[in-house]
Amino acid sequence: MTINLDLVIEAEDSVDMKAGLDSMQGVSDAVRCTAETILTEKIPERQTHKSKVRTSLKKSFKGSYGHIFSIDIYDDDLLKKLRKMGHTAFIELIGYFISESLYKESNPLSPKAQKVVDDLGEKAEKLVKQLRVSALKNIHEVSTKFDHDIKVRYRKSRDSQTVIAKFDRNTARVLQAKQSHEKYDLKIIVTRLNIHTGNGRLQIEGADETVAFGFGKEYKDVNIGPKKLFSENLDYNNGISRDKWKYLKISASPIKLRDEKVVKYIIKDIYED
Secondary structure, three states, X not given: OEEEEEEEEEOOOXXXXXXXXXXXXXXXXHHHHHHHHHHHOOOOOOOOOOOOEEEEEEEEOOOOEEEEEEEEEOOHHHHHHHHHHOHHHHHHHHHHHHHHXXXXXXXXXXXXXXXXXXXXXXXXXXXXXHHHHHOHHHHOHHHHHHOOEEEEEEXXXXXXXXXXXXXXXXXXXXXXXXXXXXXXXXXXXXXXXXXXXXXXXXXXXXXXXXXXXXXXXXXXXXXXXXXXXXXXXXXXXXXXXXXXXXXXXXXXXXXXXXXXXXXXXXXXXXXXX
């Protein structure tokens, strides 16, 4: 079975060949690693021409710097799993994991896609970390060196393409993210929580945007008390007006970019307001 995607490098002039090829390799590695993890529930240590899940380069399209490529499945059991999951949920998951690797907020997952993330458990976070280490630097070569943006699209048909990931100089900044030893005392609400990994999104009192968070260790090692406070806070605030939100007080260490922007908080302590 083949799932077609394409990669577009947005440039008015010529594209440096080495940087362009490095970025294409990075996209291939990210998509292939994510696809294989989704279907096999194992994070591949190596990707070879004998793998059951591969990416294949196809024809280029006129007038753009980019290529059509495909995800190809060479295993009957994995094909059955993909058919049961459906192409829509599968593509949704690829976009989700790439967004997570960039510390970006994504749309809520469909029930089918959410079940896959739940079934992966801690492997979901390990996949995200691997993408940051192995693929993101290559993907951003043409962005960091030549300021070209990249789009990865799902090609449902020749005339229907959906953007599932974007990369540019702003997303390249996540390569510089480092955890600080500082501790911030914050009042927050929980806006999203994965009960299997302990990762999610929070919103600081007075802010309009959400920020990623995690506990800095395997969620199974986190005491039940903090787990309940976070899940109860998410449930309580769901669907009610902002003036009625119930806040948690937390102590957290930030993961920052060079410009001091916080992209994730690592939770240290939690208190009820």
